[in-house]
Amino acid sequence: MELKGRVWKYGNDVNTDVIFPGKYTYTVTDPKEMAEHALEDLDPDFAQNVRPGDLVVAGRNFGCGSSREQAATCLRQAGVGAVIAESFSRIFFRNAINQGLPAIQFKGALEKIESEEEITVDLSRGVITSRAGTFDFPPFAKFVQGILADGGLVEHTRKTLNDKSAGAR
Secondary structure, three states: OEEEEEEEEOOOOOEHHHHOOHHHOOOOOOHHHHHOOOOOOOOOOHHHHOOOOOEEEEOOOEOEOOOOOHHHHHHHHOOOOEEEEOOEOHHHHHHHHHOOOOEEEOOOHHHHOOOOOEEEEEOOOOEEEEOOEEEEOOOOOHHHHHHHHOOOHHHHHHHHHHHHHHHOO
16 A cells, blocks of 8 residues: 655654644544644644645654544544654554554654655555655554555454455355
8 A cells, every 4th residue: 555645744752632632532522523623732734734645754752642542533534644753652553553544663754754745655565755765664564454454443343344254154
């Protein structure tokens, strides 16, 4: 699977409270409405200007803070194609994959990828192409690629169960 999009670049320790503001945790439950608040406390222009397929690039510890899945959901619903970071909070990483949002770990992301440039990411091969060159990252395991291709864990599980039940007939 190949992604191509414009880069939105941020620094280290981007926490879940600035990805999806905590003040909306219990009042905004519709995923489309969540998207309207994506990154608003860090970058007030993001939600209004992000385009489908755009990519978020950040430094260390992206998604630290609370374990709310709304942080990954709002980015996915806003149209973000993937998040590329030097490292991720463990829970954010799992939530992102479960939501169908690729979370790509790439050491050197901040140095080798520029804000607003268009880059290409080949998820199958584990390759990022930017103005600075072509860089490898550890590709996702086949089962994770399946989850991402199906749009998240819930859809992947539905498809898997439907495929198994269809084969049993």
